[in-house]
Structures are given as structure tokens and as C-alpha cells.
Amino acid sequence: MRRVLAAYRRSDEFFVSEQEFPEEKIVELKPLFELYDDDPDMLYDYQVSDELRARVSQILGVPLNPDFDYNIEITQ
Secondary structure, eight states, X not given: OEEEEEEEETTTOOEEEEEEEOGGGHHHHXXXXXXXXXXXXXXXXXXXXXXXHHHHHHHHTOOOXXXXXXXXXXXO
């Protein structure tokens, strides 16, 4: 499994890019999100809200473009 930060244009939700990150970062990211009850390992997609953008950017070490929406996603 690959864990990625996926970017979508805010204007039309068009997929723009994805940035893979190591599984170890999930430990830092999990406390930021309200996880679904059946998803303790954060395997579902989670939207990065505006309130979380700065912290997610800091944890992953990547700048987040204000014109994009971001999701934490799992890909096969």
C-alpha cells in the first residue's frame, strides 16, 4: 500500500498530483483527524481541512497550495 497526499483543484475537483509519504508519518497524522470507528489504521481517505493544512504541511514537509484541496489517501 502507498500512502499519499493527493491534491485536487478547488474550482472543479480535478486531480492535480500526489505526494507519497512514509507509513511512519501516519502516527503523527492520526491524532489530527477524527477517524471512522472501523478505521484505526487510517486506511480510508481523509480530507485535509483548512484548519489542518499548516500542521499536515509541517508533518509531511511539503507546502500546500491554497488553490488545491488535499486528501490523505491509500492506493494499492
